[in-house]
Amino acid sequence: MNKFGILLFSLAAVSCMGQKEYTSPAGYDLSRPETFKMPVILDEISGITFTNSDTLYAVQDEKGTVFHFQPGSEALAATKFGRKGDYEDLSVSNGNIVVLRSDGSLYAFPLNETAQPEAASVKEWKKAVPAGEYEALYADPQNNEVYVLCKQCEADKKTSQVTGYILQWTGGELVTKTTFTLDAATLQNGKSKKAALKPSALARNPKTGEWYILSSVNKLLLVADREWHVKETHTLKPSLFPQPEGIAFDKAGNLWISNEKDQAAYGTVLKFALKQ
Numbered sequence: 001m002n003k004f005g006i007l008l009f010s011l012a013a014v015s016c017m018g019q020k021e022y023t024s025p026a027g028y029d030l031s032r033p034e035t036f037k038m039p040v041i042l043d044e045i046s047g048i049t050f051t052n053s054d055t056l057y058a059v060q061d062e063k064g065t066v067f068h069f070q071p072g073s074e075a076l077a078a079t080k081f082g083r084k085g086d087y088e089d090l091s092v093s094n095g096n097i098v099v100l101r102s103d104g105s106l107y108a109f110p111l112n113e114t115a116q117p118e119a120a121s122v123k124e125w126k127k128a129v130p131a132g133e134y135e136a137l138y139a140d141p142q143n144n145e146v147y148v149l150c151k152q153c154e155a156d157k158k159t160s161q162v163t164g165y166i167l168q169w170t171g172g173e174l175v176t177k178t179t180f181t182l183d184a185a186t187l188q189n190g191k192s193k194k195a196a197l198k199p200s201a202l203a204r205n206p207k208t209g210e211w212y213i214l215s216s217v218n219k220l221l222l223v224a225d226r227e228w229h230v231k232e233t234h235t236l237k238p239s240l241f242p243q244p245e246g247i248a249f250d251k252a253g254n255l256w257i258s259n260e261k262d263q264a265a266y267g268t269v270l271k272f273a274l275k276q
Helices: 002-016 111-115
Strands: 034-037 045-050 056-060 065-069 075-079 087-093 095-100 106-110 121-125 132-138 145-153 161-170 173-183 201-203 213-214 220-224 230-235 242-249 255-259 267-273
Touching: 034 087, 045 220, 045 255, 056 087, 087 145, 095 111, 106 111, 106 220, 121 173, 145 173, 213 242
Parallel strands: 045 087, 045 242, 087 132, 132 201, 201 242
Antiparallel strands: 034 267, 045 056, 056 065, 065 075, 087 095, 095 106, 106 121, 132 145, 145 161, 161 173, 201 213, 213 220, 220 230, 242 255, 255 267
């Protein structure tokens, strides 16, 4: 091989070494989404969820409003439930839409009131969990438990753990049932590192029961087992996930991730079809 050929080979090798490897959880291909562009009102889309229908429910982090629509349709309905605030996630539990504010406050109103422009029966639990910053919420439809995961809490400072809280519906009220911890010491592909994980969304895979934890700050998707032991970490490609803030599964097991606008021209919702 001549000097020119050696140079080309060396440059190619360096280029390959510099490329990050982007992996995907079993059943999905995170490099091949179906992309849905969001209207301007959802530039700051921060949380998404499904019911048993194909309707996607969403909040954005500036308005106390729940939006719902069929992905791909231009029709968008909105239901106001509260004042302006930093609303981060939502889920459906016990026949209610439950919304999480970043300070740990929770709001709930009957799902059927999303047919109205303003909810009439809103309940509020101010700072339902200890002081901290929160963005991740999931409601289990089977046992009416509501899971809230810390983004930044005093209990987790200088540790690799993330604290979570489980609340239970009791007599129409949400009451703290117990706590749990997720050990995020293995953030960097199995290398022990006390890098703070800052979850931005939480969902449960209906097919496997595994927890999917999304982090916009860390550009990561973590997969944990039912007992919150991290099994996999997947680095997210910034060009596809500029600011991933919401995650959900639909009834067919397809994975959905939403992105705030960030530096992009618009917010997006990405669908990753379950491989058959």
